[in-house]
Amino acid sequence: MPTAVPPVSPASAAAGPPDLSSLVIGVLGGTGDQGRGLARRLALAGQRVIIGSRDAGRAATAAATVGSASQVTGADNAGAAAAADVVIVAVPWEGHKELLASLASELAGKVVIDCVNPLGFDKRGAYPLPVPEGSAAQQAAAVLPDSIVVGAFHHVSAVLLLDPGVSRLDLDILVLGDDRAATDLVQGLAALLPGARGIYAGRLRNCGQIEALTANLVSVNRRYKAHAGIRITDV
Amino acid sequence: MPTAVPPVSPASAAAGPPDLSSLVIGVLGGTGDQGRGLARRLALAGQRVIIGSRDAGRAATAAATVGSASQVTGADNAGAAAAADVVIVAVPWEGHKELLASLASELAGKVVIDCVNPLGFDKRGAYPLPVPEGSAAQQAAAVLPDSIVVGAFHHVSAVLLLDPGVSRLDLDILVLGDDRAATDLVQGLAALLPGARGIYAGRLRNCGQIEALTANLVSVNRRYKAHAGIRITDV
Numbered sequence: 001m002p003t004a005v006p007p008v009s010p011a012s013a014a015a016g017p018p019d020l021s022s023l024v025i026g027v028l029g030g031t032g033d034q035g036r037g038l039a040r041r042l043a044l045a046g047q048r049v050i051i052g053s054r055d056a057g058r059a060a061t062a063a064a065t066v067g068s069a070s071q072v073t074g075a076d077n078a079g080a081a082a083a084a085d086v087v088i089v090a091v092p093w094e095g096h097k098e099l100l101a102s103l104a105s106e107l108a109g110k111v112v113i114d115c116v117n118p119l120g121f122d123k124r125g126a127y128p129l130p131v132p133e134g135s136a137a138q139q140a141a142a143v144l145p146d147s148i149v150v151g152a153f154h155h156v157s158a159v160l161l162l163d164p165g166v167s168r169l170d171l172d173i174l175v176l177g178d179d180r181a182a183t184d185l186v187q188g189l190a191a192l193l194p195g196a197r198g199i200y201a202g203r204l205r206n207c208g209q210i211e212a213l214t215a216n217l218v219s220v221n222r223r224y225k226a227h228a229g230i231r232i233t234d235v
Numbered sequence: 236m237p238t239a240v241p242p243v244s245p246a247s248a249a250a251g252p253p254d255l256s257s258l259v260i261g262v263l264g265g266t267g268d269q270g271r272g273l274a275r276r277l278a279l280a281g282q283r284v285i286i287g288s289r290d291a292g293r294a295a296t297a298a299a300t301v302g303s304a305s306q307v308t309g310a311d312n313a314g315a316a317a318a319a320d321v322v323i324v325a326v327p328w329e330g331h332k333e334l335l336a337s338l339a340s341e342l343a344g345k346v347v348i349d350c351v352n353p354l355g356f357d358k359r360g361a362y363p364l365p366v367p368e369g370s371a372a373q374q375a376a377a378v379l380p381d382s383i384v385v386g387a388f389h390h391v392s393a394v395l396l397l398d399p400g401v402s403r404l405d406l407d408i409l410v411l412g413d414d415r416a417a418t419d420l421v422q423g424l425a426a427l428l429p430g431a432r433g434i435y436a437g438r439l440r441n442c443g444q445i446e447a448l449t450a451n452l453v454s455v456n457r458r459y460k461a462h463a464g465i466r467i468t469d470v
Contacts, residue, residue: 127440170468174451202454205362210451212444216409219437220467229468232452233405234461 020047025106026084028052028077028099029091031062034115037161038088038153041066041169042223042225043191052080081106086113086185089151090124093118093129096136101143101210109144111182113189117214125219130197135208137176150177150186151207154214156193157227168195171229175200200231241304253416256281257410261319263287263312263334264326265296269350272396273323273388278302280427285313316341319362321348321420322374323388328364331371336378337380342383346417348424350388352449360454363447370443371410385412385421386442388447391428392462404432410435411442434467 025042027035030051039049039062049072053059059074074080078170081103087110091099100107106197116136118129133139138152150193152175158167173190175198177183183200189196201210213230220228260277262270265286274284274297286308288294294309309314315340320356322345326334330434331351335342349369353364370372372386389408395401408425410433412418418435422455437446448465455463 020349125439126445139412172301175452187403201451203359205359206447206450206454209363209444209447212441215441216436217467219441220470222432223435224468224470226466228470231297231468232455232467233464233466235455235459235463 007115012117017187018188020185020192024032024050024083025084025189026052026080026087027049028080028087028089028103030074030080031058032090032092033158033162034156035088035155036062036066036091037064037158038047038090038115039072040066041161041193042189043071043208045194047189047192049073050075050080050084054140061224071177078103078106081110084110086111086189088113088176090115090153091150092116093136097139097143100182104144104146107144110147111148111185112140112149113152113186114140114149115148115151117154117211119215119218125222126215128208128215131208134205135211137204137207137211138145141204148179148180149204150175150176150182152176152190152198152208154187154210155217155230157229160227161193169193169229170195170231172197172199172232173231174210174232176204176210179204199235201232236317237352253420253423255420258320259283259285259318260424261287261315261322261323263315263322263338264308265323266293267325267327267389268397269391270323270325271297271301272355272393273350273389274307274327275301276396276428277424278307280428280429282306283425284308285310285315285319287312298383300312313338313341316345319345321346321424323350325350325388327351328371330401332374334379335375338408339379339381341380345382345383346468347379347384348387349375349384349420349446350386354447354450354453360381361450362455363443363450366443368442370446372439372442372446376439383414383417384410385410385414385417386445387411387421387433388424389445389450390465391431392464395439395462396428397450401445404428404464406467407432407434407467409465409467411437411439411444412436413443434470436467 187198298309422433
């Protein structure tokens, strides 16, 4: 298995979470609301971010809306994947598999964070779509055999991420994966969102229901006129 | 569709949740930890409860451990289903379909609350089992065409329900169903558990991931040595 996580000295391992400050975060599909929102919050926390898109020009335009030019830049998806240390996948479900498969070499040896929710919508609301691999994250792992795939950031509201009036997010980010160093790293990134915690919530084989749970949050939002999130209690 | 919910006068409808005090709650599989725990907390809240089991003698023994004889009694599953106004299904997943199908006439016209989680366990932990109908609750609805099936109480820890030292449960009970009066009623029952809220979380077609989410909570409990629950934020 490739090792994508930056080396952690015994001292810093004992001291707590890995140092994330030098990591460059790529966001594939970063021109969508979810991708732009995550890019914005990570940049606000001090992280260098590269927004990726099919169109490098649109990526640059999106980058300019969420951070300073020294901190957030745009590139095509392949360029963002190649230049980043850790890559967030925030693309539409349609085309997810094909895009990732096309970037397998750029993403090799890296932690890839999948936050895609395979959902359908009809007049009764949202519902989970069947995924042959079990989940979007498992599909990513299947087409990226040389990357370390982690599932996270499924439930955070793009509206809240992008709202300059929201200084604190009231939710936990559930982090799923089979590699402890990688899930630790992503929990650290999740904790950069103000108010949020990164909570380990199981192996990748248990990611399907986390993605599907977004359909329930859509139902909650409709019923209660809310931007619902999830907190894990007793942790 | 049969109407199982007690009549609500216009005045009380306007005043808020339905009056639950006169409802007798049956708990099928009530000798298991989850069933006994729910019976105990509902009895503590003042509800009359009938614990059902394959063996009426074992049901009576279990009843005696969770409440006074005037408030909690035991019966065989068919007797509990017939005598109760609202029935909680807390049986093992194995045999779930067959048991409910055998009780279809006793359960006709009633609200049936399914809290069963179809999970498998191996050395890596818990994982969701495939369910042809989509979820245990949808399976219940398929074999109980004359009942109103609601999914709820999937995530509440039996340990906490049974612990006399725990006076308050820190979690929300997610309630799923297609009949508004029935989900309102179950939200009211959920709120009888001290500290808990009943939150509407979607239609029955979105119950599979709620059941499966229990596997994630098992992972959380292992990692953090917790009895994890879920809270919905911004509601």
